[in-house]
Amino acid sequence: MIKKGLAAAAVATLAISGSVGAQSARDYIFIVGSSTVYPFATVVAENFGRSTAFKTPKIESTGSGGGLKLFCAGVGVEHPDVTNSSRRIKASEVELCASHGVKDVVEIKIGYDGIVMANDKKAPAYQLTRRDIFLALAKTVPNDAATGVDSMIANPYKTWKDVNPELPAVKIEVLGPPPTSGTRDAFVELAMEGGCKSFDWIKALKKADKSAYKSVCHTVREDGAYIEAGENDNLIVQKLQANPSALGIFGFSFLDQNADKIKGNAIDGVVPTFDDIADGKYPVSRPLYFYVKAAHAGVIPGIPGYLAEFTSNKAWGPDGYLSDRGLIPMPETERDQFAKAAKSLQPLKLAAN
Amino acid sequence: MSNTNSTGRDAGTGLKATNRSMDRVQASLRRRYRAEKRFRAYGLISVVVGILFLFVLMASILAKGYPAFRQTFVTLDVYLDSAVIDPEGSRDPAVLRLADYKRLIRNSLQEIFPDASGRSERRKLVALISNGAPFQIQGLVMDEPSLVGQTLTLEFPASADLDMLMKGHIDRSLPEAERRLSDAQIGWVDKLVEQGRVHKRWNKALLSNGDSRDPEMAGIWGAVKGSFYMLVVTLVLSFPIGVAAAVYLEEFAPRNRWTDLIEININNLAAVPSIVFGLLGLAVFLNFFGMPRSAPLVGGLVLTVMTLPTVIISSRAALTSVPPSIREAALGMGASKMQATFHHVVPLAVPGMLTGTIIGMARALGESAPLLMIGMVAFIVDVPQGFTDPATALPVQIYLWADAPERAFVERTSAAILVLLAFLIAMNSLAIFLRRRFERRW
Numbered sequence: 001m002i003k004k005g006l007a008a009a010a011v012a013t014l015a016i017s018g019s020v021g022a023q024s025a026r027d028y029i030f031i032v033g034s035s036t037v038y039p040f041a042t043v044v045a046e047n048f049g050r051s052t053a054f055k056t057p058k059i060e061s062t063g064s065g066g067g068l069k070l071f072c073a074g075v076g077v078e079h080p081d082v083t084n085s086s087r088r089i090k091a092s093e094v095e096l097c098a099s100h101g102v103k104d105v106v107e108i109k110i111g112y113d114g115i116v117m118a119n120d121k122k123a124p125a126y127q128l129t130r131r132d133i134f135l136a137l138a139k140t141v142p143n144d145a146a147t148g149v150d151s152m153i154a155n156p157y158k159t160w161k162d163v164n165p166e167l168p169a170v171k172i173e174v175l176g177p178p179p180t181s182g183t184r185d186a187f188v189e190l191a192m193e194g195g196c197k198s199f200d201w202i203k204a205l206k207k208a209d210k211s212a213y214k215s216v217c218h219t220v221r222e223d224g225a226y227i228e229a230g231e232n233d234n235l236i237v238q239k240l241q242a243n244p245s246a247l248g249i250f251g252f253s254f255l256d257q258n259a260d261k262i263k264g265n266a267i268d269g270v271v272p273t274f275d276d277i278a279d280g281k282y283p284v285s286r287p288l289y290f291y292v293k294a295a296h297a298g299v300i301p302g303i304p305g306y307l308a309e310f311t312s313n314k315a316w317g318p319d320g321y322l323s324d325r326g327l328i329p330m331p332e333t334e335r336d337q338f339a340k341a342a343k344s345l346q347p348l349k350l351a352a353n
Numbered sequence: 354m355s356n357t358n359s360t361g362r363d364a365g366t367g368l369k370a371t372n373r374s375m376d377r378v379q380a381s382l383r384r385r386y387r388a389e390k391r392f393r394a395y396g397l398i399s400v401v402v403g404i405l406f407l408f409v410l411m412a413s414i415l416a417k418g419y420p421a422f423r424q425t426f427v428t429l430d431v432y433l434d435s436a437v438i439d440p441e442g443s444r445d446p447a448v449l450r451l452a453d454y455k456r457l458i459r460n461s462l463q464e465i466f467p468d469a470s471g472r473s474e475r476r477k478l479v480a481l482i483s484n485g486a487p488f489q490i491q492g493l494v495m496d497e498p499s500l501v502g503q504t505l506t507l508e509f510p511a512s513a514d515l516d517m518l519m520k521g522h523i524d525r526s527l528p529e530a531e532r533r534l535s536d537a538q539i540g541w542v543d544k545l546v547e548q549g550r551v552h553k554r555w556n557k558a559l560l561s562n563g564d565s566r567d568p569e570m571a572g573i574w575g576a577v578k579g580s581f582y583m584l585v586v587t588l589v590l591s592f593p594i595g596v597a598a599a600v601y602l603e604e605f606a607p608r609n610r611w612t613d614l615i616e617i618n619i620n621n622l623a624a625v626p627s628i629v630f631g632l633l634g635l636a637v638f639l640n641f642f643g644m645p646r647s648a649p650l651v652g653g654l655v656l657t658v659m660t661l662p663t664v665i666i667s668s669r670a671a672l673t674s675v676p677p678s679i680r681e682a683a684l685g686m687g688a689s690k691m692q693a694t695f696h697h698v699v700p701l702a703v704p705g706m707l708t709g710t711i712i713g714m715a716r717a718l719g720e721s722a723p724l725l726m727i728g729m730v731a732f733i734v735d736v737p738q739g740f741t742d743p744a745t746a747l748p749v750q751i752y753l754w755a756d757a758p759e760r761a762f763v764e765r766t767s768a769a770i771l772v773l774l775a776f777l778i779a780m781n782s783l784a785i786f787l788r789r790r791f792e793r794r795w
Binding site for chain 1: 450451472473476480484488491523524527530531532533565566567643645646647728730731732733734735743755756757758759760763
């Protein structure tokens with residue numbers, strides 16, 4: 001009996017490994033990339049799968065950097081066709097792609113995402129500036145913020161009042177994503193660096209010593225005022241409710257879905273609302289992208305259809321279903337430009353960067 | 354000290370000395386009883402705290418999860434207008450597939466609420482019905498093109514927001530801007546309820562659909578099937594390999610430095626964090642052998658490597674517990690070593706081996722970390738139909754839903770946890786049943 005069982009197992013194993021060969025032609029689109037774009041790309045993929053005869057694309061949430069690494073690994077069915085990114089592709093990544101034979105990459109910008117600093121509904125509203133955010137969260141701050149003496153000291157501020165006398169005397173406690181997150185990168189770049197640049201001598205440093213400038217502006221303090229709360233934004237929302245004196249950093253779509261529990265605080269005098277992010281008035285917003293391998297367009301079925309679905313007005317338009325999910329649409333001219341690029345699979349030239 | 358001295362001095366009065374040590378025993382007795390009582394109390398408190406935690410966990414998951422098994426439906430009379438679906442009357446499947454079914458639903462809702470005019474009002478009105486509803490009509494029409502032109506009374510899943518309102522998760526007293534539904538939408542919902550068009554029914558989609566970004570359409574069937582395929586691969590590979598390794602090591606292998614080394618390594622492997630096996634899967638199965646990403650086949654292979662040590666260790670324990678007299682009797686009757694092993698020892702050890710394997714399988718079912726590395730943490734709508742189709746697994750589905758921004762996914766996450774727990778309890782009960790039923794004690 002045991003012998004028969006073993007034989008059956010061996011046969012089954014052979015049968016399974018035999019079916020691997022049948023995999024060589026992939027009949028669905030394979031997408032990787034940013035966890036910020038994931039909620040939008042998945043909705044498009046689902047609509048595309050339902051309304052066409054093609055299979056629904058498979059989407060892995062790997063983060064922007066991880067996605068581009070997989071994307072640039074080569075041309076062929078085992079490599080992804082599309083990668084989502086919450087930042088623009090870097091020159092080094094374009095080189096990496098080219099060195100693996102991925103030459104024609106189509107860049108599609110899909111819209112904007114605001115990063116909000118929210119707190120519990122019942123907590124007081126903060127009127128923050130980017131300078132406040134930098135002073136509250138940077139590891140080192142200018143020696144004397146008021147006089148602007150050209151030296152840095154370890155961040156001494158304990159309460160928001162220490163940072164800016166107009167803010168309440170509440171302990172600085174900010175819950176945010178870990179360094180692996182694209183949201184964190186964008187927050188550091190847009191909010192902290194924005195505040196950092198408001199010191200003239202630091203701004204001058206940018207030209208003199210770029211890496212010193214970056215380490216000054218991009219390093220988040222590690223003494224407990226900034227709390228790494230993991231990638232799960234729902235968890236941050238829950239923690240904010242439990243602790244009304246804390247602020248949390250996450251994408252606008254989570255504020256949009258939880259508007260009954262938390263509120264977004266004004267940055268540079270602008271409260272994060274759909275309209276103000278779309279207008280570009282809200283300072284901490286970033287463009288979202290995806291990149292397509294032109295070489296796969298004729299090989300994997302459905303790629304042109306997926307691009308058409310994503311770039312149609314019923315998806316990314318001002319009244320499209322993506323705006324229901326919290327994506328901030330682009331102005332019409334930009335939409336037309338990228339829709340055209342998607343249609344003609346016009347390859348990216350990084351000269352503009 | 355003083356006691357010893359005193360016994361030394363009055364050597365004649367032995368009675369007194371005994372009395373004194375009895376006193377000491379008496380005095381310490383109470384302390385020892387107290388210590389024992391304390392220890393029992395600590396033990397009892399630990400058990401109670403453990404049960405309390407379990408109870409709180411289960412109660413919160415149950416309380417959050419059970420509403421997800423019921424879903425709100427809205428009954429509408431839909432006129433399948435041939436001018437909208439197929440103006441040319443060709444009944445071509447390609448035309449039927451691409452028709453604007455959403456407009457049919459909008460028309461049907463407009464008939465109930467003629468006052469809703471203007472683009473944004475109408476958009477809000479349609480937002481009450483699930484995004485899946487147009488595809489429901491699409492399916493009906495494509496199966497039966499002759500339906501075009503008729504008016505059907507159909508039940509559509511309500512949108513997640515309406516569902517949340519009916520389940521009391523949306524507070525009507527909040528200002529309009531802070532709610533997912535506007536005043537007008539709540540008014541429409543109340544009117545629909547008045548007309549008896551809103552029902553709560555068993556949420557079939559949750560158990561029969563694949564993943565979706567619309568909570569009301571999302572289901573765990575794709576994940577359950579993915580987990581099933583993975584466990585089949587794991588079982589088919591790890592049981593025979595594990596049992597063969599255990600039988601060889603226990604019954605045939607010579608005891609020397611090499612087998613000792615192998616034994617130590619097996620024990621160490623059992624303690625390796627599971628993510629390491631995921632990395633191994635990525636490097637060996639995906640990058641070296643070029644197997645497909647996100648396939649249950651690869652997931653099953655990775656989980657096989659992970660569960661093998663558990664299976665081997667428990668199988669060896671089952672073999673050791675077979676009394677040596679059985680082997681000796683068989684050998685004494687002239688059986689060969691192999692006959693003694695396979696005719697007598699292994700059959701007696703099989704229940705123990707099965708128990709170990711099932712517990713290993715249960716661990717594999719609850720595993721998500723190694724699957725992250727081989728691409729099984731992904732958004733996959735289509736239910737997998739084979740071992741190489743892209744698939745997720747139950748724990749992965751829970752992880753993905755827990756991260757979704759939509760409020761309605763909170764209860765679905767808990768519901769998926771309940772399903773996973775049900776499977777785990779069933780597997781562990783099976784293990785206990787097999788042990789009770791077939792195990793022999795000596």
